Amino acid sequence: MRRCVYFLSDVHLGLDVCDPGAREERLVRFLESAPAEETEAVYLLGDVWDFWYEYRDVVPAGYARVFAALQSLISRGVEVHFFSGNHDIWCYRYFQSLGIKVHHGPELVSHSGKSFMLAHGDGLGPGMHVYKCMKAVFRSRITQWLFSTFVPVRLAFALGKGWSRHNRLARGERYVFKGESEPLYKWSAAIDPQPDYFIFGHLHCKVDMKMPSGAGLFVLGDWLDGSDVLCFDGESLSRL
Numbered sequence: 336m337r338r339c340v341y342f343l344s345d346v347h348l349g350l351d352v353c354d355p356g357a358r359e360e361r362l363v364r365f366l367e368s369a370p371a372e373e374t375e376a377v378y379l380l381g382d383v384w385d386f387w388y389e390y391r392d393v394v395p396a397g398y399a400r401v402f403a404a405l406q407s408l409i410s411r412g413v414e415v416h417f418f419s420g421n422h423d424i425w426c427y428r429y430f431q432s433l434g435i436k437v438h439h440g441p442e443l444v445s446h447s448g449k450s451f452m453l454a455h456g457d458g459l460g461p462g463m464h465v466y467k468c469m470k471a472v473f474r475s476r477i478t479q480w481l482f483s484t485f486v487p488v489r490l491a492f493a494l495g496k497g498w499s500r501h502n503r504l505a506r507g508e509r510y511v512f513k514g515e516s517e518p519l520y521k522w523s524a525a526i527d528p529q530p531d532y533f534i535f536g537h538l539h540c541k542v543d544m545k546m547p548s549g550a551g552l553f554v555l556g557d558w559l560d561g562s563d564v565l566c567f568d569g570e571s572l573s574r575l
Contacts, residue, residue, distance in 0.1 A: 337569030338373055340446050344380035344455065344536025345557035347422065348398060353560045359401065361562050366404035371411030375446060380536040380555065381420025381455030388425040388491055390483055395492070402433060409434040418442070420455040420537065424473055439474075447569040449531040452523070456535030456554070460518025510538045512554065523552055532572055534565060541574075 346362050349355065362383075369377065387395060405415050417430055418438045430437050441454035458467050472478050482491065514520065523533045529548035534555070541563060542554035551572060556563035564575040 337447060338375035339369075339569070340376045340378070340567040341369065341374065342378045342380060342453070342534050342553075342555065342565040342567075343383075343558075343563065344418075344420070344555045345382045345539055347382055347385040347557065347559065348401065349395070350385035350559075358558055359398070361558060363400045363404050365562065365564065366401070366408065369408065369413070371408060371413050374408065374413045376414035376416065377405075377408060378453060378534075379415070379417045380453060380534065381418045381457075382422045382536060383417070383420070384423040386492070387423035388482075389427045389429050390488060394429050405435065406433055416453075418453060418455050421457045421470070424470075425479065443530060446567060449567070451567075452526060452530045452533045454535055456519055456537035459535075460520075460522035462518055510540050512538060512540050512542050514544075519554070520546075520552065523550070532567075543574075 343365075346358060348359055348362070366377070384395070384398075409415050414436065415434070416436045416438060417426070419426055424439075426437060438453075441452060441459070444451050444453060458470050486494075519535060519538070524546060526533075529546065529550045531550060533546070533550060533552045535553070536555045538554050539557040540554060541556040542552065544552050546552055553565055553572065555565065565572055566575050
Protein backbone atom coordinates (compact mmCIF):
# COMPACT_ATOMS: atom_id res chain seq x y z
CA MET A 336 0.00 0.00 0.00
CA ARG A 337 1.34 3.42 -0.97
CA ARG A 338 1.46 5.94 1.84
CA CYS A 339 0.90 9.68 1.44
CA VAL A 340 3.43 12.45 1.96
CA TYR A 341 2.18 15.92 2.95
CA PHE A 342 3.76 19.34 2.51
CA LEU A 343 2.69 22.63 4.12
CA SER A 344 4.21 25.95 5.16
CA ASP A 345 3.53 29.49 6.36
CA VAL A 346 0.99 28.82 9.07
CA HIS A 347 2.47 31.75 11.05
CA LEU A 348 1.28 30.56 14.43
CA GLY A 349 1.20 33.48 16.83
CA LEU A 350 0.71 36.20 14.22
CA ASP A 351 -2.14 38.39 15.42
CA VAL A 352 -4.01 38.77 12.13
CA CYS A 353 -7.25 37.13 10.98
CA ASP A 354 -8.06 34.58 13.73
CA PRO A 355 -4.90 33.09 15.31
CA GLY A 356 -6.87 30.58 17.38
CA ALA A 357 -8.78 29.29 14.36
CA ARG A 358 -5.53 29.04 12.40
CA GLU A 359 -3.94 26.86 15.07
CA GLU A 360 -7.12 24.77 15.27
CA ARG A 361 -7.01 24.15 11.49
CA LEU A 362 -3.43 22.92 11.74
CA VAL A 363 -4.18 20.63 14.67
CA ARG A 364 -7.23 19.18 12.89
CA PHE A 365 -5.16 18.46 9.79
CA LEU A 366 -2.37 16.76 11.76
CA GLU A 367 -4.84 14.69 13.76
CA SER A 368 -6.70 13.69 10.58
CA ALA A 369 -3.60 12.16 8.94
CA PRO A 370 -3.86 8.42 9.72
CA ALA A 371 -0.42 7.04 10.55
CA GLU A 372 -0.97 3.81 8.65
CA GLU A 373 -1.58 5.85 5.46
CA THR A 374 0.99 8.61 6.06
CA GLU A 375 4.70 8.26 5.34
CA ALA A 376 5.91 11.77 6.13
CA VAL A 377 4.87 15.34 6.89
CA TYR A 378 7.10 18.19 5.71
CA LEU A 379 6.73 21.58 7.41
CA LEU A 380 8.46 23.97 5.02
CA GLY A 381 9.10 26.92 7.29
CA ASP A 382 7.33 29.85 8.93
CA VAL A 383 5.03 27.49 10.76
CA TRP A 384 5.66 29.85 13.67
CA ASP A 385 5.60 33.59 13.13
CA PHE A 386 8.40 33.99 15.67
CA TRP A 387 10.43 31.24 17.25
CA TYR A 388 13.53 31.66 19.35
CA GLU A 389 15.01 29.08 21.68
CA TYR A 390 17.23 29.85 24.62
CA ARG A 391 19.04 26.92 26.16
CA ASP A 392 16.31 26.37 28.76
CA VAL A 393 13.45 28.49 27.40
CA VAL A 394 11.18 27.99 24.38
CA PRO A 395 8.07 29.94 23.34
CA ALA A 396 4.99 29.17 25.42
CA GLY A 397 1.87 27.64 23.92
CA TYR A 398 1.26 25.39 20.91
CA ALA A 399 0.85 22.33 23.14
CA ARG A 400 -1.80 20.78 20.88
CA VAL A 401 0.35 21.29 17.80
CA PHE A 402 3.33 19.55 19.38
CA ALA A 403 1.10 16.82 20.79
CA ALA A 404 -0.31 16.12 17.32
CA LEU A 405 3.17 16.04 15.79
CA GLN A 406 4.49 13.72 18.49
CA SER A 407 1.50 11.43 18.05
CA LEU A 408 2.39 11.04 14.38
CA ILE A 409 6.06 10.47 15.17
CA SER A 410 5.27 7.86 17.83
CA ARG A 411 3.25 5.95 15.22
CA GLY A 412 6.08 5.86 12.70
CA VAL A 413 5.44 8.98 10.60
CA GLU A 414 8.49 11.07 9.68
CA VAL A 415 8.06 14.76 10.56
CA HIS A 416 10.50 17.18 8.94
CA PHE A 417 10.84 20.89 9.68
CA PHE A 418 12.62 23.35 7.37
CA SER A 419 13.44 26.59 9.15
CA GLY A 420 11.95 29.69 7.56
CA ASN A 421 12.81 33.34 7.91
CA HIS A 422 10.40 33.70 10.85
CA ASP A 423 11.36 30.53 12.74
CA ILE A 424 15.02 30.47 11.82
CA TRP A 425 16.30 30.22 15.40
CA CYS A 426 15.40 26.66 16.33
CA TYR A 427 18.03 24.46 17.89
CA ARG A 428 17.58 21.35 20.05
CA TYR A 429 13.94 21.45 21.11
CA PHE A 430 12.42 20.19 17.86
CA GLN A 431 15.00 17.41 17.63
CA SER A 432 14.22 16.38 21.22
CA LEU A 433 10.63 15.78 20.09
CA GLY A 434 11.74 13.58 17.21
CA ILE A 435 11.31 16.23 14.49
CA LYS A 436 14.02 16.21 11.82
CA VAL A 437 15.28 19.78 11.31
CA HIS A 438 16.74 21.19 8.08
CA HIS A 439 18.26 24.64 7.60
CA GLY A 440 18.58 24.69 3.82
CA PRO A 441 17.37 23.03 0.62
CA GLU A 442 17.23 19.25 0.68
CA LEU A 443 16.66 16.63 -2.01
CA VAL A 444 14.47 13.76 -0.80
CA SER A 445 12.85 10.75 -2.45
CA HIS A 446 9.51 9.02 -1.98
CA SER A 447 8.09 6.16 -4.06
CA GLY A 448 10.72 6.66 -6.74
CA LYS A 449 10.08 10.40 -7.15
CA SER A 450 12.55 13.12 -6.19
CA PHE A 451 11.63 16.34 -4.40
CA MET A 452 13.75 19.47 -3.93
CA LEU A 453 12.41 21.11 -0.77
CA ALA A 454 13.15 24.45 0.91
CA HIS A 455 11.39 27.33 2.57
CA GLY A 456 12.51 29.39 -0.41
CA ASP A 457 13.71 32.66 1.10
CA GLY A 458 16.92 34.05 -0.38
CA LEU A 459 17.17 31.49 -3.18
CA GLY A 460 18.10 32.80 -6.60
CA PRO A 461 19.96 35.84 -7.95
CA GLY A 462 19.82 39.29 -6.36
CA MET A 463 18.44 40.00 -2.87
CA HIS A 464 21.94 40.88 -1.64
CA VAL A 465 20.81 42.90 1.39
CA TYR A 466 18.44 40.14 2.50
CA LYS A 467 21.10 37.47 2.02
CA CYS A 468 23.54 39.47 4.18
CA MET A 469 20.89 39.86 6.89
CA LYS A 470 20.14 36.14 6.76
CA ALA A 471 23.83 35.30 7.12
CA VAL A 472 24.02 37.56 10.19
CA PHE A 473 20.92 35.97 11.74
CA ARG A 474 22.35 32.48 11.17
CA SER A 475 25.72 33.40 12.63
CA ARG A 476 26.56 31.55 15.84
CA ILE A 477 28.14 34.73 17.18
CA THR A 478 24.93 36.70 16.60
CA GLN A 479 22.88 33.96 18.22
CA TRP A 480 25.21 33.80 21.23
CA LEU A 481 25.13 37.59 21.67
CA PHE A 482 21.34 37.66 21.40
CA SER A 483 20.88 34.79 23.86
CA THR A 484 23.42 36.21 26.32
CA PHE A 485 22.52 39.89 26.38
CA VAL A 486 18.85 40.14 25.37
CA PRO A 487 16.42 39.16 28.17
CA VAL A 488 13.72 36.65 27.24
CA ARG A 489 10.83 39.08 27.70
CA LEU A 490 12.50 41.73 25.53
CA ALA A 491 13.45 39.19 22.87
CA PHE A 492 9.87 38.07 22.41
CA ALA A 493 8.59 41.64 22.48
CA LEU A 494 11.00 42.47 19.66
CA GLY A 495 9.87 39.39 17.73
CA LYS A 496 6.20 40.25 18.04
CA GLY A 497 6.92 43.86 17.09
CA TRP A 498 8.70 42.73 13.95
CA SER A 499 5.69 40.58 13.05
CA ARG A 500 3.26 43.46 13.42
CA HIS A 501 5.18 45.40 10.79
CA ASN A 502 5.69 42.73 8.15
CA ARG A 503 3.72 42.60 4.93
CA LEU A 504 1.40 39.89 6.23
CA ALA A 505 0.16 42.14 9.01
CA ARG A 506 -0.36 44.89 6.41
CA GLY A 507 -2.39 42.57 4.21
CA GLU A 508 0.00 42.79 1.23
CA ARG A 509 0.17 39.85 -1.18
CA TYR A 510 3.12 38.81 -3.31
CA VAL A 511 2.71 38.34 -7.08
CA PHE A 512 4.78 35.50 -8.56
CA LYS A 513 6.86 36.73 -11.53
CA GLY A 514 6.94 33.50 -13.52
CA GLU A 515 10.21 32.77 -15.29
CA SER A 516 11.74 36.03 -14.01
CA GLU A 517 11.16 34.99 -10.38
CA PRO A 518 14.47 34.37 -8.54
CA LEU A 519 13.08 31.13 -7.12
CA TYR A 520 12.28 29.93 -10.65
CA LYS A 521 15.80 30.84 -11.84
CA TRP A 522 17.34 28.99 -8.90
CA SER A 523 15.26 25.91 -9.68
CA ALA A 524 16.08 26.02 -13.40
CA ALA A 525 19.81 25.95 -12.57
CA ILE A 526 19.60 22.69 -10.61
CA ASP A 527 21.16 19.78 -12.48
CA PRO A 528 19.95 17.11 -12.62
CA GLN A 529 16.36 18.26 -12.25
CA PRO A 530 14.18 16.52 -9.64
CA ASP A 531 10.61 15.52 -10.33
CA TYR A 532 9.24 18.27 -8.10
CA PHE A 533 10.30 21.55 -6.51
CA ILE A 534 8.24 22.59 -3.47
CA PHE A 535 8.67 25.88 -1.61
CA GLY A 536 6.84 28.18 0.76
CA HIS A 537 7.66 31.77 1.74
CA LEU A 538 5.94 33.68 -1.08
CA HIS A 539 2.39 33.17 0.24
CA CYS A 540 0.95 32.60 -3.22
CA LYS A 541 -0.11 29.31 -4.74
CA VAL A 542 1.98 28.38 -7.77
CA ASP A 543 1.72 25.25 -9.89
CA MET A 544 3.79 25.30 -13.07
CA LYS A 545 6.00 23.12 -15.25
CA MET A 546 9.69 23.69 -15.75
CA PRO A 547 11.20 23.16 -19.24
CA SER A 548 12.63 19.88 -17.91
CA GLY A 549 9.14 18.67 -17.06
CA ALA A 550 9.68 19.10 -13.32
CA GLY A 551 6.75 20.50 -11.40
CA LEU A 552 7.32 23.71 -9.48
CA PHE A 553 4.94 24.30 -6.58
CA VAL A 554 4.74 27.17 -4.12
CA LEU A 555 2.51 26.70 -1.11
CA GLY A 556 -0.01 29.28 0.00
CA ASP A 557 -0.31 30.44 3.60
CA TRP A 558 -2.79 29.55 6.34
CA LEU A 559 -3.80 33.06 7.44
CA ASP A 560 -7.47 32.68 6.54
CA GLY A 561 -7.52 29.17 5.09
CA SER A 562 -5.08 26.33 4.52
CA ASP A 563 -2.95 24.84 1.78
CA VAL A 564 -1.52 21.31 1.76
CA LEU A 565 0.16 19.39 -1.04
CA CYS A 566 -0.29 15.62 -0.99
CA PHE A 567 1.87 13.09 -2.81
CA ASP A 568 -0.03 9.79 -3.00
CA GLY A 569 2.86 7.75 -4.39
CA GLU A 570 2.04 8.58 -7.99
CA SER A 571 1.13 12.27 -8.33
CA LEU A 572 1.19 15.53 -6.40
CA SER A 573 -2.00 17.51 -5.78
CA ARG A 574 -3.49 20.10 -3.45
CA LEU A 575 -5.99 19.01 -0.85
